[in-house]
Amino acid sequence: MGFYDHCVKDAHGEDISLRCCEGKVVIVVNTATGCGFTPQYKELEEMYEKFHDRGLEIIDIPCNQFGSQAPGTDEEIHQFCTLKYNTKFPQMKKSDVNGANELPLYTYLKSQKKFEGFGKGPKAAMMQVFAGKGNESDIRWNFTKFVIDRHGAVVARFEPTHDMDELSRCVESLL
Secondary structure, three states: OOHHHOEEEEOOOOEEEHHHHOOOEEEEEEEOOOOOOOOHHHHHHHHHHHHHHHOEEEEEEEOOOOOOOOOOOHHHHHHHHHHHHOOOOOEEOOOEOOOOOEOHHHHHHHHHOOOOOOOOOHHHHHHHHHOOOOOOOOOOOOOOEEEEOOOOOEEEEEOOOOOHHHHHHHHHHHO
16 A cells, blocks of 8 residues: 555545645645644745645644644644644644554555654754654654655655755755
8 A cells, every 4th residue: 555545634524535646746744733843834835835836745734642732623723824824735634643543644654764863953852852762663743744756655754853944955856
């Protein structure tokens, strides 16, 4: 089963087949509205506006598993994102990315790209302590991003501490 064989639920609970993303470059990101990394919404929206016409899609999946930092309803989260960050990319239903109730999409993504650390620097060191340990594939925190190429291959995983410019360069190289 590949990337395009999965479905996610939109914020209204309707199934969305990822076949709609065939031939596009996709970022799948687990988000939260009350996180120190929440300002990444701004950079994600900038990427979306810059590259959407060239084939970029962003799939935003709010998740409340890390510090209960996405406590609102799907509608409240959507309102926050559109009012504060003017996001236009699709936002899905709040879902789990780890554990017994994780989305099958995340089971697949994590099987393709394992956790390789938070990188270097103060934020990375803080996250290593704060996020604790997990298995080799677990999502460790909000704003973990997976990049899928135009053929449905998971080509990269960016932890929240990784440079957003590096993510942008990765995406642009695949367009």
